[in-house]
Amino acid sequence: MNENAARCTLNITAESLSAWRSQLLSVQEQGRIxxxxxxxxxxxxxxxxxxxxxxxxxxxxxxxxxxxxWRSVQxxxxxxxxxxxxxxQKIFFGGLVAAVLIALFAVTIFIxxxxxxxxxxxxxxxxxxxxxxxxxTTTDHPTATTTAxxxxxxxxxxxxxxxxxxxxxxxxxxxxxxxxxxxxPGTIVGATGxxxxxxxxxxxxxxxxxASINATMNAVLTxxxxxxxxxxxxxxxxxxxxxxxWLKNNFIVVHWLFSFPEGRIPIQGAPAWVIQGVSATNYGx
Amino acid sequence: xxxxxxxxERWLIRWLAFARDIGRTRHSAKxxxxxPVETIDRSRAFEEFFFRFERKIFGSLWRITGDEQAAHDxxxxxxxxxxxxxxEIRDRESGAWLFRVAANAAFTYxxxxxxxxxxxxxxxxxxxxxxxxxxxxxxxxxxxxxxLTPKQRTVLVLHEVYGLSSVEIGQMLxxxxxxxxxxxxxxxxxxxxxxxxxxxx
Numbered sequence: 398m399n400e401n402a403a404r405c406t407l408n409i410t411a412e413s414l415s416a417w418r419s420q421l422l423s424v425q426e427q428g429r430i431x432x433x434x435x436x437x438x439x440x441x442x443x444x445x446x447x448x449x450x451x452x453x454x455x456x457x458x459x460x461x462x463x464x465x466x467w468r469s470v471q472x473x474x475x476x477x478x479x480x481x482x483x484x485x486q487k488i489f490f491g492g493l494v495a496a497v498l499i500a501l502f503a504v505t506i507f508i509x510x511x512x513x514x515x516x517x518x519x520x521x522x523x524x525x526x527x528x529x530x531x532x533x534t535t536t537d538h539p540t541a542t543t544t545a546x547x548x549x550x551x552x553x554x555x556x557x558x559x560x561x562x563x564x565x566x567x568x569x570x571x572x573x574x575x576x577x578x579x580x581x582p583g584t585i586v587g588a589t590g591x592x593x594x595x596x597x598x599x600x601x602x603x604x605x606x607x608a609s610i611n612a613t614m615n616a617v618l619t620x621x622x623x624x625x626x627x628x629x630x631x632x633x634x635x636x637x638x639x640x641x642x643w644l645k646n647n648f649i650v651v652h653w654l655f656s657f658p659e660g661r662i663p664i665q666g667a668p669a670w671v672i673q674g675v676s677a678t679n680y681g682x
Numbered sequence: 683x684x685x686x687x688x689x690x691e692r693w694l695i696r697w698l699a700f701a702r703d704i705g706r707t708r709h710s711a712k713x714x715x716x717x718p719v720e721t722i723d724r725s726r727a728f729e730e731f732f733f734r735f736e737r738k739i740f741g742s743l744w745r746i747t748g749d750e751q752a753a754h755d756x757x758x759x760x761x762x763x764x765x766x767x768x769x770e771i772r773d774r775e776s777g778a779w780l781f782r783v784a785a786n787a788a789f790t791y792x793x794x795x796x797x798x799x800x801x802x803x804x805x806x807x808x809x810x811x812x813x814x815x816x817x818x819x820x821x822x823x824x825x826x827x828x829x830l831t832p833k834q835r836t837v838l839v840l841h842e843v844y845g846l847s848s849v850e851i852g853q854m855l856x857x858x859x860x861x862x863x864x865x866x867x868x869x870x871x872x873x874x875x876x877x878x879x880x881x882x883x
Contacts, residue, residue, distance in 0.1 A: 411871075412863075415863075415867045415870050416863045416866070416867070419863070419866055420847070420848065421848050421859055421863045446874055446878060447870055449878060450877065451842040453823045454827075454838070454842050454843050455843060456823075457745065457824070459740065459744055460744065460750050460753075462736065462737070462754060463737070465754070466736060466740060466754060466757055466761075467732060467736070469754065470732065470765070473759075473761075474762060477766070
């Protein structure tokens with residue numbers, strides 16, 4: 398190649414000429430070779446060679462394709478559109494399934510949590526929250542050793558309202574009572590711990606507005622988490638009592654929700670009570 | 683009882699409307715007559731677009747791959763992508779977008795068949811060729827093309843046959859101007875040696 402390039406008066410190589418033909422050189426170089434080519438037979442022969450190559454490529458007979466290819470493209474487009482449609486449907490139905498699952502989950506949660514919220518239609522509901530705070534491990538709750546159910550002497554009034562005698566109830570001095578209505582004077586809140594895993598709580602109102610609240614936790618509180626408390630041995634006036642709570646590091650927040658059967662409305666016009674601050678140390682927790 | 687909260691009602695209504703729309707679309711896909719006017723216009727415009735560029739795309743792919751069936755498949759793939767992007771490219775006259783897609787599809791194809799991407803020349807056939815016979819001439823051009831690397835082949839075909847500039851090819855194939863210059867030179871040299879069978883002047 399070099400020997401051949403020497404024949405060109407400007408020593409323009411075939412490679413440069415190839416680049417010149419394809420306008421791959423700088424403007425100056427393009428101009429310089431452009432002026433030279435008409436005067437150089439060697440460069441002209443090389444360019445003719447490039448031209449013959451181009452002609453050979455152009456002269457190739459490309460196989461026919463049009464109609465066949467068009468049909469194939471149409472078929473491919475149709476397939477693609479169907480697949481897109483299928484994808485859209487997948488998204489839709491996937492979303493639908495997800496929505497149903499979420500709805501089921503929500504319903505499950507609703508049922509689980511709302512279990513304690515059940516109240517019979519037309520019946521007023523009293524809501525009582527008892528918060529149990531563990532105290533020092535060396536301090537026993539005053540009623541911790543009491544395993545017997547608190548007793549009271551209930552007297553029936555002419556109207557049928559139960560009026561218990563609260564004097565025998567074990568008192569829980571650590572309890573704080575709050576509520577959106579004042580509790581009746583002489584209301585006593587107590588708690589008892591029985592066997593491990595059993596915890597009882599009660600409220601006694603001497604005027605009979607709340608005869609007793611007595612529910613027993615049967616949950617084994619050995620690990621943190623949600624516990625559901627199944628009341629047992631409730632007095633008749635507290636049927637439907639239920640509770641659940643969240644145990645974390647022996648700190649138990651128990652929500653008590655009471656439904657009073659018709660005719661046994663302990664607090665007239667009272668939508669709820671809130672009792673907080675029940676000490677429950679060593680009540681099997 | 684399963685009660686649907688009010689705030690979810692509108693989402694449910696939307697899903698149901700979406701489902702109804704899907705049903706309608708499926709139905710209209712089956713019945714050409716129900717196609718909206720803009721869909722028909724788009725289809726017609728695409729058909730025109732296809733026949734404007736089909737020979738160029740198929741021809742370039744046939745030259746690059748050296749295989750009619752592969753050229754057919756890759757052309758189909760290229761035009762399918764063109765359909766999917768038709769709204770963006772329908773007004774472009776140069777077809778550079780199509781060439782880019784086609785060339786890249788060809789590269790992918792050749793890479794997947796790398797052992798066949800470059801075919802050695804059959805010297806016996808070259809010696810026995812009769813240049814007066816058109817078929818042999820045709821085969822020789824194809825054979826020489828196939829002896830080039832995919833890059834050399836693509837650059838040479840796009841530049842010499844379809845007149846794409848080095849700048850366009852560079853952008854299309856992500857190649858520098860120096861790489862294109864070298865590819866063109868080597869391709870021409872290969873043609874000089876094997877096709878023209880000429881010594882350098």
